[in-house]
Amino acid sequence: MNSGEKYKKRLQDGRNVWLNGKKVQNLVEHPSFKGTISTISSLLDLQKHPDVQEELTFETPNGNRTNMAFLFPQQKEDIFRRSRAFRLWSGATFGVMSRVASFYRSQLLGWYLTRDHHKEIPGYSEKMKNYFEWVMDNDLLITAAGHDPQIDRSKNATEHGDDIYTAARIVGETEEGMIIRGAKMISTGAPYMDEIMISSHKKRTEQEKGYGAMFAISANTPNVHLICRESFASNLKEDYPLSYRFDEMDAVIVFDDALIPWERVFIKDDAEAMWKIRNDPFTTAISLHETIVRLISKLEFVAAIGNDLAESIGVHQYQHVQAKLAELFMQVETIQALLLSAEHQSKEYGGVWAPDVNPMVTAKNLGMKYYPRAIGILQQISAAGMLQTPSRLEELKGEIGPFLQKYYRGADRDAQERIQLLKLSWDLVGSPLGSRHELYERFYAGDSVRAFAAQYLEYDKRHLYDKVQSRLTSTLLV
Numbered sequence: 001m002n003s004g005e006k007y008k009k010r011l012q013d014g015r016n017v018w019l020n021g022k023k024v025q026n027l028v029e030h031p032s033f034k035g036t037i038s039t040i041s042s043l044l045d046l047q048k049h050p051d052v053q054e055e056l057t058f059e060t061p062n063g064n065r066t067n068m069a070f071l072f073p074q075q076k077e078d079i080f081r082r083s084r085a086f087r088l089w090s091g092a093t094f095g096v097m098s099r100v101a102s103f104y105r106s107q108l109l110g111w112y113l114t115r116d117h118h119k120e121i122p123g124y125s126e127k128m129k130n131y132f133e134w135v136m137d138n139d140l141l142i143t144a145a146g147h148d149p150q151i152d153r154s155k156n157a158t159e160h161g162d163d164i165y166t167a168a169r170i171v172g173e174t175e176e177g178m179i180i181r182g183a184k185m186i187s188t189g190a191p192y193m194d195e196i197m198i199s200s201h202k203k204r205t206e207q208e209k210g211y212g213a214m215f216a217i218s219a220n221t222p223n224v225h226l227i228c229r230e231s232f233a234s235n236l237k238e239d240y241p242l243s244y245r246f247d248e249m250d251a252v253i254v255f256d257d258a259l260i261p262w263e264r265v266f267i268k269d270d271a272e273a274m275w276k277i278r279n280d281p282f283t284t285a286i287s288l289h290e291t292i293v294r295l296i297s298k299l300e301f302v303a304a305i306g307n308d309l310a311e312s313i314g315v316h317q318y319q320h321v322q323a324k325l326a327e328l329f330m331q332v333e334t335i336q337a338l339l340l341s342a343e344h345q346s347k348e349y350g351g352v353w354a355p356d357v358n359p360m361v362t363a364k365n366l367g368m369k370y371y372p373r374a375i376g377i378l379q380q381i382s383a384a385g386m387l388q389t390p391s392r393l394e395e396l397k398g399e400i401g402p403f404l405q406k407y408y409r410g411a412d413r414d415a416q417e418r419i420q421l422l423k424l425s426w427d428l429v430g431s432p433l434g435s436r437h438e439l440y441e442r443f444y445a446g447d448s449v450r451a452f453a454a455q456y457l458e459y460d461k462r463h464l465y466d467k468v469q470s471r472l473t474s475t476l477l478v
């Protein structure tokens with residue numbers, strides 16, 4: 001059985017996936033999921049392709065081949081090795097599949113490699129080791145959820161009325177494990193994943209102790225429900241080429257007194273420890289590495305579409321359009337330069353390497369601004385052109401075909417080619433999937449206000465103070 005088939009089999013494990021008010025009975029065949037499942041299966045099969053196997057995978061100490069995102073960077077070259085794999089992997093889906101692209105696999109690697117920094121947390125190091133090695137050896141897919149449901153953000157988790165179990169919280173303990181009740185949002189890709197890591201993205205107060213747990217669940221854990229948003233998948237391959245195969249889905253995770261076995265509970269009742277692990281600089285750098293490579297794939301895809309759109313209607317000759325296209329190229333080059341800077345300035349952290357965190361954080365934060373701007377540029381270049389398409393591409397062959405051939409052609413291409421380009425553009429810019437992507441890039445790593453403020457707070461400002469000091473005291477600098 002190939003990897004894709006094995007993956008499909010793994011999904012048939014009784015997980016509670018809810019869509020349109022019903023529990024999904026056959027995820028693999030369900031029209032809202034099957035396109036994306038087929039994409040993930042093909043990616044997993046790609047790992048075994050002789051042309052790219054060496055680049056995408058490596059052999060674990062137990063002799064299993066697994067995804068390069070799990071590779072321990074023991075030397076600087078390993079950072080470049082990981083980068084090449086991320087590029088190939090994310091490039092295969094134009095950067096629009098984030099969870100399959102290993103963001104959380106890399107984060108888990110970071111936690112594993114830094115596990116001994118947290119010896120004060122009972123059992124953490126050993127449990128993290130066992131869990132990571134199991135995920136790595138089985139090449140499992142993993143996502144995460146770390147936010148409380150968005151009910152009233154001005155209050156902490158204990159203040160949502162009488163029910164303190166709104167945000168996921170420990171409700172009890174047994175010999176086998178702890179019981180969790182409440183919800184977590186938003187988990188991208190949850191229905192497609194093997195594993196979901198639950199933690200807290202927020203610094204908990206002392207009263208919120210019970211909410212500061214960190215644990216891992218398999219997607220089919222009893223009494224865990226994955227409540228999906230509306231599906232953006234389309235079965236119209238030609239009209240929605242991205243929605244057809246790349247709807248990653250987002251879900252809220254509800255714990256209805258779910259038992260989490262002790263071996264999967266990494267932190268319990270320890271807000272400080274949770275926060276320390278969340279902000280570990282090595283883990284931040286190692287996980288951002290993957291997501292920045294993915295961002296480059298995505299920005300390149302947008303730039304390619306922008307360039308083609310302009311040429312297809314002959315507006316690439318106008319200076320303001322050229323300036324806008326140049327802005328798309330600058331975005332790609334800037335993030336690429338930051339990536340190279342981070343990789344070349346990789347640092348050793350006690351025997352393991354990670355890219356320099358400063359350029360990584362800068363690239364992540366710029367990405368939050370770049371992507372919405374890039375989408376805006378596509379709209380400005382194409383204007384109403386994106387609506388000058390028939391409802392279905394197949395109409396070109398129908399009764400109305402001759403009108404379409406005449407009125408829907410482009411400056412340098414026939415109607416079919418122009419309509420295909422516009423439908424692809426619309427799927428990236430205007431379809432529900434496209435809008436979700438804009439929201440994703442704005443928010444997937446936190447909101448920009450707090451992300452920028454965090455960069456200010458964490459930035460090493462000593463050299464800036466020194467500069468002012470030397471200017472005040474030096475007589476040579478006028």
Ligand SMILES: Cc1cc2nc3c(=O)[nH]c(=O)nc-3n(C[C@H](O)[C@H](O)[C@H](O)COP(=O)(O)OP(=O)(O)OC[C@H]3O[C@@H](n4cnc5c(N)ncnc54)[C@H](O)[C@@H]3O)c2cc1C
Nearest residue numbers: 144145146147150153186187188439440443444446447449
């Ligand atoms: C498409 C998509 C996919 C995602 N996937 C995942 C995932 O897989 N796993 C995961 O864990 N998370 C995921 N996220 C969640 C993401 O991390 C959050 O959206 C982000 O951190 C912002 O939190 P929020 O959405 O709860 O917004 P809120 O925190 O509710 O913010 C709403 C608004 O209020 C403002 N605000 C709220 N509180 C404050 C404050 N204290 N100070 C200043 N301003 C404030 C914000 O700036 C924002 O404008 C995803 C998000 C999106 C959009």
